[in-house]
Amino acid sequence: MRLTTKVVTVMLVLLFSTALFAGQWVYKPMSINAKKGDVVLSGGEGFIHDMLALLGCYWSHSGMAVDDGANIRHNTMYVSEIPIEYNYFLWIKTTPKRLNPTRLSNGLPGILTEDIDTTYNVTKNFNAAGGAILKPAAANEAAYRGPLNAAADVMNYLKGYYRVNAYMNMYQLDYVNYFITGRGNHCSGTNWYANYYSGKAMNVASIPPSLVATCSNSLYTSVVNMVRDDAGGFGAFIIDIEGLFGTGADEKVANQIVNTFAFDRSTDTSSYWRSRVGSLTAVANAPDHLLLQSYTNPSSRNPGVQTASSSYYGQVDPLVITAGYYYWVD
Amino acid sequence: MTRKNLLIIAAAILAIILGIALTRGQKDPAAEKRPAKSRGYAGLLDFLTAPDSNPESKEVNPDEVPSYEIEEAKIIKDVIIEKDPVCSGEDFKVTVVGHNPNGPDKHLVYRIGDRMGNPAILRFNQPGTREFYVVARDEGKHIDHRVVQVQVRECPEKPVVVLKARMHNTAPESGIFEVTSQKGLAEPCTYEWDFGDGKKTTTNTGYATHSYSDRVQTELQSSYIISIKVTDSQNKSVDARASISFPNIHYISRLMGQPILPVTADKFATWSGGTYEVKATIKNIFESQVEFDEAELEIKPCDSSYPPTVKVVAAREIMDTTALSSLETLTQTMRMSKALLGPSSCNVLVTFSGPFDKSSRVTAKMxxxxxxTSARDIDPARDKTVTDRAMVDKLNKAAQILGPGKPITPEDLERLEREGKL
Structure with missing residues (x-):
């Protein structure tokens, strides 16, 4: 063998062995301090969040940990991805008409599982700041963890649309793992059903007609303001919808959303809701209402809405995210 | 066509229809008003994947679900608008005067327009008579609304800076603040920030983050007004504000009978002389003295397919000072021996606990x-080897800057990129 060939061979061997034993960068994903079955609460802004804010709720989104801190399953809707329908004149697209009624009424992605990196960093469906974990009180941890694991298994199984109308009537999620048009729930309602189908019926809020009317008016105003002022609630959606301002279509879209919220009339852009909403009683839950079991405040009043028998969740912990990080190993 | 063929075709059509019914649940919305049980055979095959339970017997009967009524209450006494009319794009402060008829005022939660908290900063872009709602509620069942109007007019000559505040997506107790628009100023600009909690800083970009983790928690909600002064190259300056609000979870934890103290600690333990060390700050937000007597360690192995191990030791084995007087903030180095944690441990939850108010125990979690540090500790189920060449190069470069052997977080990379070092 010629010398140059030997040298090249030795160098190649050295190069490959260096590559083989040089080590590697590895990413350890983020995780949170939730155990399987705990409820994860999050605050934030936007259209979906505004729905719960009507009830003055601080936490506007919730999901359930379906393992020990690596994944959250929750129900949400990407309003910015609802197609806009346009008017046509002689087959030429003219002015925006309304949101696609099917997608507004049956929101996507609906119930989905996201890992912590994705939901806090990419889709930002959850925010760390202001976040909290609802879990059993320490004394009940051993007794309640089994049922909560079962609730998480149900949550893993359930599939359904995000339903804006579920704020009016929460009882519309079936024990199925496929989409049914016209069936689904909102975020807290989905958590409620996961507990319900595993054997625990938590207390549910009843909202009287006068309050439903106020909430509907507030939602209408909120949507109009979001559209007019680029308040951020609609994300990319605002780019399209801004063109609606001045055409009266912003008010039509607000009507369409309130009609969907109150009556599931997602095709209706009229003010149908205004004269009828005062007779509705809503039955729906909100994340804030999972707190304060049997709590008695310093004025000896009991504003808490759950009791020790209606909920497994007796303790709130601040959310902790253990950092996702890259590490080097030889 | 023979009768036999017709029968075969009919059977095939029937099979297709049955197959669709068994595997799909799509139907017209009107049909959904029927009870779930009567909705044909959709979902008949669910038993193949469903968790063990009997959902058919659990169809919700709303009349049997215990409920509670949200009640209207007179909570809002007054709404004070800083100025009216306002210019389009200009911020203005709204303050709600509230009184809780059913409990302490500090247990009220406010939302003003699209902002949580009280006071709040609002802004309207489009001129005209603009409307927003104010909501106030107590800890649970009582709520009050008020609709408020403000006049918005065009002020074309007025320079406007728009500052937006939002909750941090990955850092608990923190906010992200960003100047999203600035009109009438010449670049470059300097940005003087006042975060509303006594902390201030100056930057040369319109972006900042700030942690409110060391705030005192004496009510359900803490609200802050963030101010910024933007000064341009010709020494012209414009002020802007935004507001942010945090729920006081530690305060709520006490109301729920499980008091927790806030802890801020280094993300990563450092290895020193046979022990892992972590610098941590515990804040006693309560008016009672706290003395920790126990530390429970939940030690998670690097391989997440193995369960965590739990060890209980005396608190003084980990911390030098175990007592905190009322409202005291204490920073100290926590130490855990390698023997205590065992090999191949990648995460530890330390729960310090001690007696509190005679009947309960207070905790602080770190x-x-x-x-x-070795390939055998890679979690095969969750960890991901970086194979992208560009990312590897970026990490190598970051390691040179931050020091070898240190973990690198995505925030480190983002910061180094923003500083132009990567």
Missing amino acids: YVDIPP
Whole structure:
């Protein structure tokens, strides 16, 4: 063998062995301090969040940990991805008409599982700041963890649309793992059903007609303001919808959303809701209402809405995210 | 066509229809008003994948679900608008005067327009008579609304800076603040920030983050007004504000009978002389003295397919000072021996606890990551080897800057990129 060939061979061997034993960068994903079955609460802004804010709720989104801190399953809707329908004149697209009624009424992605990196960093469906974990009180941890694991298994199984109308009537999620048009729930309602189908019926809020009317008016105003002022609630959606301002279509879209919220009339852009909403009683839950079991405040009043028998969740912990990080190993 | 063929075709059509019914649940919305049980055979095959339970017997009967009524209450006494009319794009402060008829005022939660908290900063872009709602509620069942109007007019000559505040997506107790628009100023600009909690800073970009983790928690909600002064190259300056609000979870934890103290700690443990060390600050937000007597360690192995191990030791084995007087903030180095944690441990949750108010126990929780140092500690189920060449180069470069052997977070990379070092 010629010398140059030997040298090249030795160098190649050295190069490959260096590559083989040089080590590697590895990413350890983020995780949170939730155990399987705990409820994860999050605050934030936007259209979906505004729905719960009507009830003055601080936490506007919730999901359930379906393992020990690596994944959250929750129900949400990407309003910015609802197609806009346009008017046509002689087959030429003219002015925006309304949101696609099917997608507004049956929101996507609906119930989905996201890992912590994705939901806090990419889709930002959850925010760390202001976040909290609802879990059993320490004394009940051993007794309640089994049922909560079962609730998480149900949550893993359930599939359904995000339903804006579920704020009016929460009882519309079936024990199925496929989409049914016209069936689904909102975020807290989905958590409620996961507990319900595993054997625990938590207390549910009843909202009287006068309050439903106020909430509907507030939602209408909120949507109009979001559209007019680029308040951020609609994300990319605002780019399209801004063109609606001045055409009266912003008010039509607000009507369409309130009609969907109150009556599931997602095709209706009229003010149908205004004269009828005062007779509705809503039955729906909100994340804030999972707190304060049997709590008695310093004025000896009991504003808490759950009791020790209606909920497994007796303790709130601040959310902790253990950092996702890259590490080097030889 | 023979009768036999017709029968075969009919059977095939029937099979297709049955197959669709069994595997799909799509139907017209009107049909959904029927009870779930009567909705044909959709979902008949669910038993193949459903968790063990009997959902058919659990169809919700709303009349049997215990409920509570949200009640209207007179909570809002007054709404004070800083100025009216306002210019389009200009911020203005709204303050709600509220009184809780059913409990302490500090247990009220406010939302003003699209902002949580009280006071709040609002802004309207489009001129005209603009409307927003104010909501106030107590800890649970009582709520009050008020609709408020403000006149918005065009002020074309007025320079406007728009500052937006939002909750941090990955850092608890923190906010992200960003100047999203500035009209009438010449670049470059300097940005003087006042975060509303006594902390201030100056930057040369319109972006900042700030942690409110050391705030005093004496009510359900803490609200802050963030101010910025933007000064341009010709020494012209414009002020802007935004507001942010945090729920006081530690305060709520006490109301729920499980008091927790806030802890801020290093993300990663450092290895020193046979022990893992973590610098941590515990704040006693309560008016009672706290003395920790116990520390429970939940030690998670690097391989997440193995369960965590739990060890209980005396608190003084980990912390030098175990007592905190009322409202005291204490920073100290926590130490855990390698023998205590065992090999191949990647995460430890330390829960310090001690007696509190005679009948309950107070806790303080510290989460510590211990980055793996050898290939055998890679978690095969969750960890991901970086194979992208560009990312590897970026990490190598970051390691040179930050020091070898240290873990690198995505925030480190983002910061170094923003500083132009990567």
